[in-house]
Amino acid sequence: MTALRDQPAESLDTRGPAWLVPIYLIAVLVPISFHVGPLFLTTLRVLLLAVTLPLLVNTLRGRYGPVLATDWLLLGHALWIAVALGVNNPDRVIQQAPSVGVEFLGGYVVARAGIRSSADMLRACRLLLLGVLLTLPFALIEARTGTPPIIAMIRKLPVLGSVDILDMNRRLGVERVQAVFAHPIHYGLFCSVVFSMVFVAMKDQMGDLRRWIAAGAVAGCGFLALSSGALLAIALQVGLIAWAAIFAQVAWRWWLLLGLVTTVYIAIDLLSSRSGLQVFMTYATFSAHTAYWRLTILDWGLENIWANPIFGLGLRDWVRPSWMHSDSVDNFWLLTGMRYGLPGVGLLAAGWLVQLTRLMRLDHGPGTELGRIRTACVFTIIGLTFTLFTVHVWTNIYSFTFFVFGATAWLVQPITRTEAPEAEAPADPRRAAPIRRSGARPAFTRFPAGTDARASLARGR
Numbered sequence: 001m002t003a004l005r006d007q008p009a010e011s012l013d014t015r016g017p018a019w020l021v022p023i024y025l026i027a028v029l030v031p032i033s034f035h036v037g038p039l040f041l042t043t044l045r046v047l048l049l050a051v052t053l054p055l056l057v058n059t060l061r062g063r064y065g066p067v068l069a070t071d072w073l074l075l076g077h078a079l080w081i082a083v084a085l086g087v088n089n090p091d092r093v094i095q096q097a098p099s100v101g102v103e104f105l106g107g108y109v110v111a112r113a114g115i116r117s118s119a120d121m122l123r124a125c126r127l128l129l130l131g132v133l134l135t136l137p138f139a140l141i142e143a144r145t146g147t148p149p150i151i152a153m154i155r156k157l158p159v160l161g162s163v164d165i166l167d168m169n170r171r172l173g174v175e176r177v178q179a180v181f182a183h184p185i186h187y188g189l190f191c192s193v194v195f196s197m198v199f200v201a202m203k204d205q206m207g208d209l210r211r212w213i214a215a216g217a218v219a220g221c222g223f224l225a226l227s228s229g230a231l232l233a234i235a236l237q238v239g240l241i242a243w244a245a246i247f248a249q250v251a252w253r254w255w256l257l258l259g260l261v262t263t264v265y266i267a268i269d270l271l272s273s274r275s276g277l278q279v280f281m282t283y284a285t286f287s288a289h290t291a292y293w294r295l296t297i298l299d300w301g302l303e304n305i306w307a308n309p310i311f312g313l314g315l316r317d318w319v320r321p322s323w324m325h326s327d328s329v330d331n332f333w334l335l336t337g338m339r340y341g342l343p344g345v346g347l348l349a350a351g352w353l354v355q356l357t358r359l360m361r362l363d364h365g366p367g368t369e370l371g372r373i374r375t376a377c378v379f380t381i382i383g384l385t386f387t388l389f390t391v392h393v394w395t396n397i398y399s400f401t402f403f404v405f406g407a408t409a410w411l412v413q414p415i416t417r418t419e420a421p422e423a424e425a426p427a428d429p430r431r432a433a434p435i436r437r438s439g440a441r442p443a444f445t446r447f448p449a450g451t452d453a454r455a456s457l458a459r460g461r
Helices: 020-029 043-060 069-088 093-114 118-145 149-155 184-201 208-224 228-246 253-271 276-283 288-307 332-361 369-387 395-406 453-459
Strands: 033-036 039-042
Touching: 020 043, 020 093, 020 118, 020 395, 039 043, 043 069, 043 093, 043 395, 069 093, 069 332, 093 118, 093 395, 118 149, 118 184, 118 208, 118 369, 184 208, 184 228, 184 369, 184 395, 208 228, 228 253, 228 369, 288 332, 332 369, 369 395
Parallel strands: none
Antiparallel strands: 033 039
8 A cells, every 4th residue: 555645634533632731722822830739730730740741641642643753853852852851960860851851742742632624723823813812912011111021910919929020121113922831932932923823824714804903912922022042033935925925826936945045144254254143143132242242152062062062061060261151042942952062952842843844844835724724834833943942941931832833734734545445545645536426535534523434434435
């Protein structure tokens, strides 16, 4: 039997704990923390402690569709975190590794299990849009006053706590908004993720005017974070959407874009006194000082990786010039390599690239619902990839990042196969003929979300 590669599938069993997705998103957006003895817990961490292990086991058993290479690569990354911490910080590995692993794998498997069809995905998009819109009035207040109302209110409650209220410099004459997250960068990242999900994936779910207004509101909330990484992600998605619309009739439009970007980068590298990366960082940040600081962090971060290539530094401090008093590293990929070595960041990057590549290779045809969802996911993951080069993520937004990633898994699972020894697979598997009431069945078929596929086969549909 021939194999159908890189085609989407809504598995025969599209049922999953969809009820878990709204509960998870509420936990992400409600920043409540508290202590139970020596344990520091948050609403999200409590939820993930309860559900991560059973969801992970069911995922690896194929309960939520065929197991993907990405599943194993991300599990390998989580296990390597424990190994690297055991080598570098044996006194903290029992406390640190499970908490990081639960937040990392928990967000991924919640989406992996709870989003199993296009209906689930669109429901999640609506919830994300609602989450952003609910923060909008509070974000406007914070942009004027510098105090996040929701966080401030939670911190006044007895026993309960929340994330710190940050005192940050104004940008463009406006206070930076953290809304319900630990840092304004995290709020900007959250909004940037929602942008394409609203504007592209939900095209037929609301009228054009409402969709434009909703996407504009999401972009406006992202702007209030005044984070260069988040703004870059939204701008990049806008550019990709515009390119797709302008060159919709050109089949090789993405190869053309890749060629243009490569040519421009090489030209800048050859003609400028600075490297292409230095030029990019200068224009992708709010100030030359920020660009210089991030480039310096990159240089010294790579030095630390080469000095500790296998197990990384763990939670130990990193080597840097004496005048760099802050130990902050505003680059998720870089810091992952510094902490857990090349195997740690390599396993994570491999899982990320495998999933993104398979998403990009899917072909649903123009104008279909699955095609729009797939395009939105690709734009979102590309924007998120670049954002993570300019920010570090922790706590709720760390888990949410991999929730978004896990939400794309159902798209890349292989189509369910049916044995049919008397029939040959179609010459072009991407255009497999539908099952007829008489005659031989093709080797592959697929069913819309929510269809009882077994019953359909029994009826000869």
